Amino acid sequence: TINYLLEGSAPPARCRIDFDTTVGDETYTVLKSSTEFCQKYVTDLSYLLVPELKLERQREMMRVVEARATLRALEEEVENFETEDENGNSGDGDEGSAADSEMRRAEAMEILRNNGATGGPYDGPRLRMYFPDEGSAALARRDWIGQGAVPKCVEMSSLGGMGSAGADISKDVAIIFFCTKASEADFLENVLSKMEAREDDIYKLSVFINPNLVDMGVTGFGMAGRLLRERLLDGLPNVYYLRTLQWGALTRSWPKDFSVW
Template identity: 35%
Template structure:
């Protein structure tokens, strides 16, 4: 990813290529994240899955529930691969299935997801836009959360794209994590490449260095204090939603 995608379709296409490359290199637990508010997942999933349809019945697609799976079957028409809800009786994996893609699983379904991943064994699993960050919401104790977090740590990010105020974070396998800064309205400049995802204070420091921020600014909770940055974020989101 030498520059940020200019449209949502371009971002999905990049995610398809990155996922295929990671699978070819032997990764078996992957996740793809397009971190934008109010995304409509059904058309995104349909475009993303087109990269894997040549696997036919060797592909299995899971939605969080039977209702979403039924809606996909209705809207997408006949497919050579199975589309099921995670809790369906027919959700049992078949021996000849080689790739499992989960569409937007949440912390509510993390128990079912873990069971299905165990059933998958060493066969590859891809999570498309998982919503698993707040494990505490599923009502389990500390030890249970630790086990769940250990399970989720098995997944490698092969594609990630998230705009934030005046900046963006991205990763497209096999590239490293990249941080972008808005220099002009809607134009982003690559300012850093990191082996791990920069978050919190580490991200703030990278942005401060790029903008020439001083010690007093470093004490602020965010490095993005310039006027107009939020409007740049909104423009980026609008462009990706076109």
Template identity: 35%
Template sequence: MAEQLQLTQFPHLPGDLAQACEQAIQATRLALQAGYRRLLIEILAPDIKPEVLARPFLELVPPPALVLFSDAGGAALAQREWGSLPDGIQLQSLTARTQPTPEQSVLFVMPAVYSLDQVERVCQLVSGGDPSGLAAKGRDPKPVVLLNPQLQDAAAVGVGLAGRRLRQRFLSTFETSYYLRSLVEGALFRAYPDPWSVWQQEEPGLYSVLKTFRARPSGEEVAELFRASKRGDPWWSWRRWLGGIP
């Protein structure tokens, strides 16, 4: 039986969005200290407003920095909600004319799938074309943080198979510093440097770790974990006998 990887830095799920943001900031700082410069943060909860989610993460992009929204409406709303910004931080919408300098850190806020070309172009400008996402000897590109990218609906907007592969290859240059997704029966979680973990809800507000993974588990692996945990539950076995549950 494979050894269970330990959760040393983040042994508990967050209790609310504020705690999730605190964990994400801490985990991303640890990844930056380890040399990563392209970081992916995903906090997948319903009805999160971009301007509310993004504000705490400004501290991850030291000035001079760009904070980029997918459209002008989102940028304008954030500007109105946030009021004054720290010195050296600019708030813009992401367009083909967005032109950061290698000295600027960048925070992308919920970039849409149709803006992926612009996202990749900006990343290349900031990193000097180096897709590794790691600080190299003699050069240290500025951080690029991708916050809750909205890329799941690629097929719906007409992105073909080749385009989806290019998208996945680009995203693979990012280190997932924080990931939190609520599931019907638990949660999928990762906070750098800890491994990925699948959690099962025992009762409201109480979760336990089912298994840890070195890499992100597939949807089928997660589903099978929950199925296997239920098979060991005598109440589930009784319901299966009564109702013919597979």
């Protein structure tokens, strides 16, 4: 995606990603089967579009490492203290030392609970993900953001959802439409028109992941379906494509051509 943004098109750019490893198995929906891929993709894209987040994440990881080292050192101090106590060699100042150790332990445990994060709410550039419905967006807020599966710059919204109506999009650097269905096409076009009409240089990219915007039951394959395809899908480059088949796989990664394996 970044190669395409840097070499293929000036912002605001549009691109498409298709990821299908089901081999025709319909046990899970497309959204469910591509969730893990989308989490990793959004994480990598966030760190590339918002470089300061990557530096902050590295600092958080260092704080976690230091906190674990502190806990190990405190455990060793306790073991040494117990050994000295058994030998009758305990000295003065044990109460002050114990209080200091307890304070250091509490600080280290707090760092581990927060996974190294410090400070208040995030207020920088954002990547916004649009899910097909509010239920999917709510689950993502719980399972992705709540458990730290994606960076804190990622916001979850839904196309047409009431919770997304008043969202502040002024800091959005990219929007990702995840498994958008034909019934949400009007909302998608409305969001795109608002974002691409912005006059600032913040907004850079729109990504369609596994779009399903032409459906026989909603748009049909007549004039309405063809016009929708022309407006939204035709001309979208596949910056990444992976489809597994019973006999192999069809792949593409920009700027390379499609290949069969």
